[in-house]
Amino acid sequence: MSESIKVAVAGAAGRMGREVVKMVLEDPQLQLVAAVGRSTGPVDAGSLVGKPDTGVILSGHLAEALERTRPDVLVDFTNPKSAMPNTETAVALGVRPVVGTTGFTPEQMEALDKQCKEQGIGCLIAPNFSIGAILMMKFAATAAKYLPHVEIIEYHGDQKLDAPSGTSIKTAEWIAESRQELRQGNPNEEEVIEGARGGYYNGFRIHSVRLPGVFAQQEVIFGGHGQTLKIRHDSYERAGYMPGVNTAVKKIMNVTGLVHGFEHFLD
Structure with a gap:
């Protein structure tokens, strides 16, 4: 050896x-x-x-x-x-x-x-060393070619220092490489409470949830005519x-x- x-x-x-x-x-x-x-x-x-x-x-x-x-x-x-x-x-x-x-x-x-x-x-x-999380990002990048309307929701414990997470940013970068920038939602949309629509990236939104009892999860939601696709990864330990x-x-x-x-x- x-x-x-x-x-x-x-x-x-x-x-x-x-x-x-x-x-x-x-x-x-x-x-x-x-x-x-x-x-x-x-x-x-x-x-x-x-x-x-x-x-x-x-x-x-x-x-x-x-x-x-x-x-x-x-x-x-x-x-x-x-x-x-x-x-x-x-x-x-x-x-x-x-x-x-x-x-x-x-x-x-x-x-x-x-x-x-x-x-x-x-x-x-590396934002994430989980093989499952890497696959989630790869699958999301592929899906974005066909369903360009997308939002990311990531969940971590309330002591995490950065928001959004490095994993969600990396996911967003991969999605942006697979689709043209597309500003989603109603063009006349108004946030009644600032930040309600999440962080803006390349036309779509990233939402960061921070709560005690949560470890690390991320969900990428795609919307199309009469359908949605959700790609989710959960880390438990x-x-x-x-x-x-x-x-x-x-x-x-x-x-x-x-x-x-x-x-x-x-x-």
């Missing part, structure tokens, strides 16, 4: 981060060498996820942890505020970022692409993202430059 891939995890104390730590520890092809998190103090990463101690102690300083352990890949599920500086830090040290945090601007991604190519390494920024993250960690080793979207790693 080839040499294991050394992995660092940023946001290791968070709910997604813990799932990543657990996934890495359970894969003999991966080796956890660093875990970064600010909310737990210096605890062993293994005990954090209910496994035996690993000798990897959580650190509060990303750059120091990366310089000390020299991982091949950094998996980052932190927040939009931290993601860009974390990614730049990793790239500067020759570490390949796999980022599940949204909020990057096109300008930031262009800059990261240039930095990665200068270092000869790859970087993945964070473990559902881990097969995608695992694939990304392994495939990023053979990439140079920035890749936006996990779909590019699906065969």
